[in-house]
Amino acid sequence: MRRRSSSWRPTRTVRRRRGVGRWLLPLVAAAACGEGPAAEPDAGAQPDAPARTAPEIRSLYVALDDHASSLLDLTHGSRSRVLPQPVAATFRVFAADAETATDALEVTLVDADGAPPPGQQATLRNGIWEVGTEVGPGSSWRVRVRDADGDEVIGPHELALPSHQEAISGIWKLRSYGTDQAIASAWTATWTSSGTWLEDRPTAEGGPIGGDFDLADGELTLRRTWGEEDTNPDTIELTTRTVYYLDDTYFDTGPYARTGTGTGLAGTWTRSRQVAAAGAAARAISETLELDAEAFTDPERPEITWAGSWQETRVETETGGSDVTTTRSGRYRLVSAQDYNASLGNFLHRETTQLDGAPLETPLTDFEVQVVRLDRLLLSPRVR
């Protein structure tokens, strides 16, 4: 039984098969010819000869097998995604050609130089081409469709996957908060893709601070420059090995490496770093932080809801000296700093109740660990 009928009106009558573009809305629209993004490649064709035309890419999405199983729309614009490591990608392509049957089209990916990735596989399913391959940071990809005559079209929009260095670049509005949660100060940190950083906040030395950094293969080397003439390599104040997020949250202040899998904050986090101030002996610090989740407090923002207990063991090795081990423990909760704009500003409000096994007469509260939801930023600039 027919339940429903609907009528459409074509926007115009088109007598050629080319130049067909958008699918009209509302839901059902037919004879939607013209106004599409595809070129008119047969404009100069001979009147008596059938025009040779390139295929069209009418709809294009890419599914990334990243931690959130992203689906990116490349039909109407280029898309970018920060990836900590390579992931499987499936480009879903609705391609059509006037002369070549869909199953005879050649659908491939090409990088910025026009080269295909190794090992890509293309299959036709439900009328759409699916091209699978692995993509990683520091690359960009477009779809190329070639018909039986060799005519081809390359999609105008790309999937751009910035390198780690590019991902950290940007201008970040940062704030510090007092223990009463009031905003204590605000400043701007500028990190550039050429590897320099600058923070315009006042410091004990006065004026802004800055330097250069290098970020490759998970190794962040941060160098603070003590003036324009400073070329002393000993001024490298922090070299740290970072492992990017393993779930949806990570620490940024002296990046912690998460060991094992899990959700939220609970679990064991470790970090190791070397600290070398100008003229001082180098020190190596290894820290392990264990967090136990006990309650949600406000799951409307799941990233700020964890509360529980923590214990930290810190082993500090003086150059040429002995190890000094310190243990601290206490309670923690996450406090939203509400800095949605930069996705920075959720703090681990940490209260120290015991030091080396002895209860503190007055618990210490600090905000020294900042928690950052995954955004396009891999690492917060606040690494010191």
Place this chain on the structure above:
Amino acid sequence: MSLRPHRLVAAPVTLLALTLGACGDGAAGSDAGIADAAPPDACAPALTLANLRVVENPANVLSYFVEWSTSTPATTELQVDCGPDFQLSFTGDGETDEHRVFVMGLLEGATCQLTATSAAACAASETTSIEVADLPTYVPGFHVETGGGPIESGWTILNLNGLQANAPFLVVIVDEQGRVRWYHRRDTDHPSGSTDVRVLPEGVLIAGSPQVAAALVDWTGAIVWEADIDAHHELLPIGSDQYLYLLTHFECPDGYSSDSVIKWDQATKTQLWEWRICDHYTPPVFKNDWAHVNTIELFPGGDAMLLSPRDQDNLMKVDMTTGDLEWVLGQNGDFTLAAGDHFLRQHAPEILPSGNILLFDNGLAGVRESSRAIEIAYDATAKTAAVVWEYEPTPTLFTPIWGDVDRLANGNTLVTFGSNDPAVRSRLIEVEPSGTESWTLIFDLGWGVYRSERIAVPEGAHAQ
């Protein structure tokens, strides 16, 4: 009665024999072949119909692009027959030689016959069949219970908040039986959170998660426009491509973050007006995000807005011309309310035609751990207010941080209980004025919802 959405075995689209009827000469090409041609006696001019192409929407397996061509411009029709649950046709009222239809709202696993015909004097047709794929595994299922009473017609759109780590950002539309008929996976790795979804003539508006760009997407899933405006909870269209939205503001003299209301022009992507709550209200206790406004609603005439600062447990009326805060209703407010009529951590107030205010009263842990929908009548002159209608399910449900309530055209009320507890199922309950539950949509465990809205069945999709 209890109905479950069915999930059939996945199968790829299969193009079956195409039938070229009527006057065609059978020469037209097709990806899938050509069957018999049987032109009628009076067949002039000769018309062929060919190249029927059926392609699954890359963004949504429940929808298809269908296209075909005719040898000369003609009026054509597409019939879609997916069995008794889905039959419809589309008729073109103009002549063209390229024909395109977008079909949505199909049921997963369904087998459908698609027949393209010409309404010209010389009829022609092609037929193909498709088998709709299963929904992606990340789309959850729903369960419906009905109470026998009247149900407002239409489908229901909602955002889905996955409580598990790394859940996709999803918007879905379900039918009366709880079957998913449309879904959209937002292009982000952030969770949906407090995302508002609503249907506009141009598509579906999705906004309210400040880390995710606000967007209008069309029914194919394509983005019509996007804007990084950091809107949270609400993006309210007010006409002429203008919107009101909520923005976290950091520069208040008190030193704490709170909310601004922004009037914004989408076409030019510019802010036209800003109203900061910290300039007009002093909370009893300061903290960051002390207001946590979650709703903007316009009063009739559009000159005043109703705000819902959740963490103040009250509502505010603001004159949008002067910026004055006219009154506060609720805790620390200007109105007399009986003790039992106070609301806690409320969401989604709406102004009814009667002038009353309908809202979702979440409740508060340790104070009143049950949620309800209430309708409040108030006298702005006498500054009195009282709850005049209330719905609280039995047994009670406590959904402390999400919720919505809408008065429907048939007088029923759609109440959204969005659970953030992985052990408690979220529910949408349509309740009659008497309090009788007429329709309940029950979620899989592990899925929350912020808001929902009953919508007309999209034109061209299936209507039961």
